[in-house]
Amino acid sequence: MFVGTVIGSVWATQKEVGMENLKLMIIQPIxxxxxxxxQTVVAADRIGAGIGEKVIVSRGNPARNLFLNKQIPVDAVIVGIVDSFEVHDVSK
Incomplete structure (x- = not known):
């Protein structure tokens, strides 16, 4: 998983079977x-993230597992919208 910012969306009138109702967003990892x-990543969005929001993205098999027994050609899925995060510098 990684954290990123939604920087855009992808419009595709023709999609592979099973992807018809999936919103696709462009994510810049941070x-x-x-x-x-x-590098930017195209991720499926089932939770309603918007442009400018920070999100958590899952990739690979864990992302595909979110679709239960369906064979969806997806490599990345937005799994959370970040309200805030805090990092402590442990090197001090």
Missing amino acids: DWKENESG
Whole structure:
């Protein structure tokens, strides 16, 4: 899993079977200082995240498992909208 910011959405009039009602969002991963960290990812959104929100994204098999027994070609899913987070610097 990683934390990222929703920076856009993807509109696709033709999608693979099983993806018809999935909203697709573009996520910019961020680090604990909220700096960009890595390549953008397209993630399925079933919880209603909006542009500018910080989200938790699950990838790979754990993401696909959210669709129960359906074979959906999804690699990333938004699993939470972040209200806030706190990081303590343990190096001091």
